[in-house]
Amino acid sequence: MEAKTPRESLTTLTDLVLPGDTNYLDNLFGGELLARMDRACSIAARRHSSRIVVTASVNHVAFNKSVPVGSVVTLEAKVSRAFKSSMEIYVDVWIEDRQSGLRTKVNEGIYTFVAVDETGKPVQIPQIKPETELEKVRFDGALRRKQLSLVLAGKMKPDDATELKALFKS
Numbered sequence: 653m654e655a656k657t658p659r660e661s662l663t664t665l666t667d668l669v670l671p672g673d674t675n676y677l678d679n680l681f682g683g684e685l686l687a688r689m690d691r692a693c694s695i696a697a698r699r700h701s702s703r704i705v706v707t708a709s710v711n712h713v714a715f716n717k718s719v720p721v722g723s724v725v726t727l728e729a730k731v732s733r734a735f736k737s738s739m740e741i742y743v744d745v746w747i748e749d750r751q752s753g754l755r756t757k758v759n760e761g762i763y764t765f766v767a768v769d770e771t772g773k774p775v776q777i778p779q780i781k782p783e784t785e786l787e788k789v790r791f792d793g794a795l796r797r798k799q800l801s802l803v804l805a806g807k808m809k810p811d812d813a814t815e816l817k818a819l820f821k822s
């Protein structure tokens with residue numbers, strides 16, 4: 653199976669924040685943003701694997717800046733690393749200034765998707781060849797994030813999380 657680049661899975665979703673998407677402060681509701689992130693990541697995972705994909709875990713979401721009603725929000729999702737059947741997907745969230753068009757990054761999320769067959773059984777996927785500096789940094793950190801996610805889910809013993817443990821060694 654030939655390796656693919658993150659670029660090949662790039663998924664861009666641009667949409668408005670309407671009043672029905674907001675909280676009491678007229679900012680984008682966190683759950684609405686999570687759903688949009690999940691959709692963008694799911695398409696990126698499908699583009700990478702050409703398979704049915706399911707969300708296995710949401711590893712990290714940072715709501716760094718609020719997103720006011722009326723904003724134009726763009727989500728960019730790309731597979732950062734592929735393992736056997738699972739993929740890590742990074743999603744970056746931007747808003748743009750109405751007059752200048754300048755973009756500000758407001759949030760990011762890291763999701764894990766698994767490629768499955770029609771019966772829901774995990775299947776093998778192509779590996780990832782990072783190209784840009786940022787893609788290389790995200791690729792390099794993906795194994796320890798996978799191990800952390802598995803440890804938190806009770807699917808890996810902390811002692812077996814070698815890459816994660818290496819973080820804490822001086």
Ligand SMILES: CC(=O)SCCNC(=O)CCNC(=O)[C@H](O)C(C)(C)COP(=O)(O)OP(=O)(O)OC[C@H]1O[C@@H](n2cnc3c(N)ncnc32)[C@H](O)[C@@H]1OP(=O)(O)O
Nearest residue numbers: 706707708709735736737738764766772774798801802805
């Ligand atoms: C609440 C909701 O809305 S959920 C939304 C939709 N999602 C779903 O319905 C998914 C439901 N879950 C499932 O179908 C299964 O648990 C699956 C397919 C995700 C995993 O199935 P499992 O039987 O655990 O398979 P298995 O143990 O072989 O794991 C498959 C891969 O997922 C990875 N994985 C499983 N759980 C996690 C996790 N919590 N974090 C990171 N990776 C994980 C495994 O490490 C493995 O990766 P690899 O093949 O690349 O080495």
